[in-house]
Amino acid sequence: MAKAIAFNCPNCGANLNITAVGHTISVACHSCGSVIDTANENYQILSKVRSKQTCIPYIPIGSRGKLSGTKFEVIGFMQRCDYTETYFWREYCLYNPYKGFYWLFEFDGHWSFFKTIKNKPSQLSIDEIQYLGEKTYKLFNSDRCKVNYVEGEFYWRVKVGDQSEIQDYIHPPYQISKEKARGETIWTYGKYIEARHIEKIFAIDQEPPRSQGVAPNQPSTYNQSNAEVWKMAWIYLGLVFLVLFARYSTAGNSLIHSESFTFEKSVPYSLSEGETKNNLLSQPFRIEGRTSNIKLTLKSDVNNEWLFADALLVNENSGKGIPIPVGVEFWHGRSGGENWREGKKKASTLAMSVPPGYYRLNILPSSSSRTSKRFGLYLYRDVPITSTFFWALCLVLLIPIWSAWRNNNFEHKRWSNSDFSPYWSVEEED
Amino acid sequence: MLKLACPSCGGEVNFRSKTSVFAVCTFCKSNLIRTDLDLETFGEMGELREDSSPIQLGTRGKFNGTWFDVVGRVKVSWSDGNWNEWYLYFEDGRAGWLADAAGEFAINFATDQHNAPALEAIATETSVELEKNTYTVSDIKEITCAGSEGELPFKALKGRKSTSVDLLDSDENFASIEYSEDEGILAFTGKYVELDSLNAQNLKQFEDW
Numbered sequence: 040m041a042k043a044i045a046f047n048c049p050n051c052g053a054n055l056n057i058t059a060v061g062h063t064i065s066v067a068c069h070s071c072g073s074v075i076d077t078a079n080e081n082y083q084i085l086s087k088v089r090s091k092q093t094c095i096p097y098i099p100i101g102s103r104g105k106l107s108g109t110k111f112e113v114i115g116f117m118q119r120c121d122y123t124e125t126y127f128w129r130e131y132c133l134y135n136p137y138k139g140f141y142w143l144f145e146f147d148g149h150w151s152f153f154k155t156i157k158n159k160p161s162q163l164s165i166d167e168i169q170y171l172g173e174k175t176y177k178l179f180n181s182d183r184c185k186v187n188y189v190e191g192e193f194y195w196r197v198k199v200g201d202q203s204e205i206q207d208y209i210h211p212p213y214q215i216s217k218e219k220a221r222g223e224t225i226w227t228y229g230k231y232i233e234a235r236h237i238e239k240i241f242a243i244d245q246e247p248p249r250s251q252g253v254a255p256n257q258p259s260t261y262n263q264s265n266a267e268v269w270k271m272a273w274i275y276l277g278l279v280f281l282v283l284f285a286r287y288s289t290a291g292n293s294l295i296h297s298e299s300f301t302f303e304k305s306v307p308y309s310l311s312e313g314e315t316k317n318n319l320l321s322q323p324f325r326i327e328g329r330t331s332n333i334k335l336t337l338k339s340d341v342n343n344e345w346l347f348a349d350a351l352l353v354n355e356n357s358g359k360g361i362p363i364p365v366g367v368e369f370w371h372g373r374s375g376g377e378n379w380r381e382g383k384k385k386a387s388t389l390a391m392s393v394p395p396g397y398y399r400l401n402i403l404p405s406s407s408s409r410t411s412k413r414f415g416l417y418l419y420r421d422v423p424i425t426s427t428f429f430w431a432l433c434l435v436l437l438i439p440i441w442s443a444w445r446n447n448n449f450e451h452k453r454w455s456n457s458d459f460s461p462y463w464s465v466e467e468e469d
Numbered sequence: 470m471l472k473l474a475c476p477s478c479g480g481e482v483n484f485r486s487k488t489s490v491f492a493v494c495t496f497c498k499s500n501l502i503r504t505d506l507d508l509e510t511f512g513e514m515g516e517l518r519e520d521s522s523p524i525q526l527g528t529r530g531k532f533n534g535t536w537f538d539v540v541g542r543v544k545v546s547w548s549d550g551n552w553n554e555w556y557l558y559f560e561d562g563r564a565g566w567l568a569d570a571a572g573e574f575a576i577n578f579a580t581d582q583h584n585a586p587a588l589e590a591i592a593t594e595t596s597v598e599l600e601k602n603t604y605t606v607s608d609i610k611e612i613t614c615a616g617s618e619g620e621l622p623f624k625a626l627k628g629r630k631s632t633s634v635d636l637l638d639s640d641e642n643f644a645s646i647e648y649s650e651d652e653g654i655l656a657f658t659g660k661y662v663e664l665d666s667l668n669a670q671n672l673k674q675f676e677d678w
Contacts (some may be wrong), residue, residue, distance in 0.1 A: 041521060042676045061520020062571050064550050076552070110678070136675045137523045137664055139572010157573060157661045159605055159637040172639070194571055195549045210530065221549060223608040 041136070048073060049082055056101070058114050059134045067115075067189040069100065074189065074197060079458035089112035094118045094188040097145065097237075097247060099152075100130055106152055111135050113241070122183045125383045132193065140194065142227065143237070148250030149257055150237050151214060153229035160208075160215055160226065166459055168208050168215065168363035170228070176208035176215050179457045194289035195221055205349045207255060211453075231256045237287075249378060251450040260449065268439040275435045287341055291331070291421035296324040299325045302346060302404040302412040321416070323355060330394045331421040336387040337365040339414035344368070345382075346414055347408040352390060355397035363390045367414075389422070475499060477510045485540050485558040489620035492541075500626060514627060517544055517616040522553050522569050523664065523672045526619045530567075530667035532576045536560045539567065541619030545633070547610045556621050564622065566657060568643070574667075575643035577659025584654045588632060588648045597636055597644075604636035604644050623652055626638055 044057040053070035057063045057077060065085060067074045072093075074085040096116040103112045115132030128146035135141075142153040160168040166178035186201040191243075203220030212231035217224060231254065232322045234247040300319050326333070347366035353359070365388040371380040406412050454460035471484035481494035484503065488563040492501045493514045498510040541556030552570035559565060568575040581593070584599055597604050612633045617625035631649035638644070641661040648654055664672075 041519065041673055059521050059571075060550065061518065061522065134676055135572070136521050137572070137672070138607065157575070157637060157640045157643070159607070159639050161639045169639075222593070229627075 049075060050084055050087060053364065056405075059136075059140075059192055059194065060113055062134075062140075063114070063192040065193050067191060067193070067197060069190045072199075076196065078196075085196060086198055090243045092188065094129065096129065096131065096190065096447060097242045097245070098143070098243060100191040102241045102243070104242070106133070106141070106240060109135050109138050111138075111141060113191075115193050115197075116189070117186055118188040119184050122185065122189050123178075127187065138420065142229075143232075144229065145248065146254060147252055148230040148234055148248040149254030150234055150247075151229040151254075151256060152232050153214075153216070153227040156215075156226045156228045170215055174210045174213065176210045176213070177461075178206060178459045179209045179214075179454075180205070180207040181458070203228075208270070209256045211256045212258040229256070229429070231258055252456070253449060255453065257453065259453075260445055269443045272435055272438045275438065276432070279428060279431045279435060282431075283423075285424045290423040291328065292423065293420050294417060295326060295420045296321070296400075296418040297415065298322060298400075299413060299415050300348075300402065300404065302406050302408065302414065304406075304408060304411055317403070319402040319404060321402070322348040323397055323399050324418070325397055326393060326395050326420060328395055328421070330392050332365065332420040332424070333390045333393045334387050334422040335360075335363045335365050335390070335400075336385065336417040336419065337367055337414055338385045338417070339367050339412060341367055341369045341382075341384055341406075341408070341412070343370050343372075344412075345403065346412055348414065348416065349403040349405070350416070351401040352393065353398060353399050353401050354394075357396075361390050361393060363388050365416075390425070433441065471506075473503070473506065473508050475501060475510075476508050476652050477501075482508065482632075484620050485538065486556075486564045486620065486622070487562075488564045488622045489541070489556075490622060491617075491624050492620040493618045495618075502515050502624060504542045511624075511626065514616055514618070517542075517569070517618060520544070520551070521555070521675070523553050523569065523670075523675075524553065524569055524578060525671070525673045527669050528555075528669055528673075530669040532559075532565075532667060535563075537565065540622040541617065541625075543617045543621060543625045544615040545612045546615040547612045547633075551615055556619065562621070565659070568659075572662055572664075573661065575659050575661045576667075577643050577645070577657040580658045582646070582656040585646045588634075591634055591646075597646075599636070599644050602638055602642060602644070602658070604638045604642070607635045607637045609634050 044060055046055055048055055048068040050073040051071035052379045053068055055066050055068060065074050066077055073087050076083045076085045098113050100113050100116055103110055111133035113131050114134045118127055118129050119126045128144060131143040133141040144151045144153060160170040163169050168176050183204050184204060186199055189197050189199060206217045214229045216227045234250055238247050274413045298321050326450050335350060337348055345368035350363045351360040352363050365386055367384055367386045368382040370382055370388050451462055454462055473482045473662040475482050475494040476495035477499040480494055482492050482494060482501060490503050494501055498514045500514050501508045502511050524539055525537055530537055537557040537559045539555045540558045545552055555567040555569060557565040557567055564574060565578045580600055586597060591606055593606050593608060595606050610633050612631055614625055614627055614629040616627050631647050634646045636644035643659045643661050646656045
């Protein structure tokens with residue numbers, strides 16, 4: 040049975056391991072930073088250059104965890120940076136003897152799981168490639184980068200300062216990277232992973248590095264395609280109509296009381312403060328069923344005048360009143376050789392959430408009429424309100440607009456780190 | 470199967486494939502060269518250095534519906550690493566290879582090498598046409614045979630030098646060309662495969678895995 044090899048660092052004596060026996064060509068000592076050549080049994084020191092900065096891997100070397108159904112062990116770790124040393128990212132080498140090598144990348148708290156691919160993506164244009172004849176990937180980044188810190192096992196002779204050329208192409212959550220290093224072109228294919236999964240997979244009792252900004256291949260939270268969003272909007276629209284239909288078909292919309300009154304001009308309007316002499320009181324009536332709305336409609340044959348009923352729906356038992364004022368006005372005439380008319384002889388007011396019980400209407404009428412004026416009051420119960428549905432409709436239509444806006448915002452943020460942003464020219468014009 | 474006796478130690482030497490002309494004695498590690506029914510000793514191979522390949526002599530697998538046995542191995546090393554070329558004997562009598570480099574596997578077969586370009590005409594990223602398929606050269610390596618075992622179709626002596634060229638295409642097709650002094654140009658084409666897809670049996674066991 041094949042076993043891992045344990046040996047001591049020839050420089051500092053620290054305990055070191057080789058898990059990928061035969062594959063591991065160099066081991067970087069976690070203690071002194073020496074890189075040891077393990078291609079043969081001599082275990083010669085390749086370099087003693089200690090990196091300027093040390094970097095502690097979030098997933099300790101030797102940790103094991105299951106990714107995509109395969110158990111992997113973290114055997115190597117390196118930090119790399121771009122040539123200007125602005126962006127630093129970390130790469131974990133994962134190993135399984137039956138599956139070979141995979142990589143976990145971490146940049147600004149965003150993680151991706153990568154594997155080497157042996158089918159070369161085809162170049163569609165300078166900034167676009169196609170993989171497996173399916174998805175197209177857009178060039179996001181093209182840079183020279185260098186190794187900044189190393190620790191553990193590598194299947195090549197690793198060295199701080201090693202340089203390579205990298206091109207990243209994205210189709211979130213997927214990413215394809217092309218790396219020219221060690222005289223080879225290596226293509227890797229990866230997928231974005233939520234940081235909390237990493238924490239769980241490797242059972243680490245420490246918060247993962249906080250994710251900042253938007254990663255190149257981070258799936259947009261608002262990434263539903265236009266078609267999907269519209270589909271959703273249509274479903275909601277359907278639901279709104281269904282509710283509307285149900286509301287209309289179950290709505291009582293029944294006339295529960297109607298009564299005629301007369302506004303008496305002869306009665307003095309108000310004798311003194313609190314005087315309610317010309318108040319009109321309706322016959323009592325019963326409101327049945329559940330708590331629902333009430334519509335009060337006023338009809339009067341007003342003619343170049345107005346009539347206003349300051350009505351109060353008073354519960355006979357509790358004495359509580361619900362104000363439900365309603366008024367009509369109608370004007371007409373002739374000016375500039377044309378007839379005009381304005382206003383209506385019929386108007387309604389709604390009162391919401393009226394509980395069942397015995398009620399009366401207490402009405403204080405007023406009018407510009409010079410004579411007495413008759414008016415009719417009609418009380419309807421459980422009236423469907425169309426305007427609610429109109430607003431619901433507007434909100435539904437806002438979904439795709441809002442979603443597109445959010446998505447656009449997200450994409451702007453994503454591409455703000457790229458030299459190949461499709462939004463670039465737009466931003467410059469702004 | 471051809472059973473012969475090792476001229477050095479008398480141990481049994483098996484040849485499954487008719488195309489095998491070389492073997493390493495399982496018992497005394499002698500290099501044996503076969504000419505028809507004769508075996509000739511050609512020095513000693515010695516022990517192969519331990520590695521983490523899950524494949525071993527005796528591993529069985531299935532490719533495109535045909536079972537194969539792993540009957541030989543060439544361990545190849547280059548300046549920055551090593552890999553294995555496993556020699557396969559298929560049930561239907563064909564012979565093939567299983568390239569095994571750091572967990573990446575490809576089943577491949579010798580193909581007409583006449584279309585292969587001369588080594589001088591090759592550089593990374595150049596296009597090569599093999600069996601009506603266009604490939605791109607991904608890397609060129611100077612390799613040395615680090616040892617071999619089992620039966621093989623050429624004299625896989627330790628220290629044998631050659632140049633290995635790997636080719637990629639946009640599908641999962643594999644191709645490689647080998648340039649060596651003794652065998653000249655050899656071309657191979659095949660398919661990259663996942664180990665799981667081969668229904669592999671009798672794989673090497675790893676402690677703790």
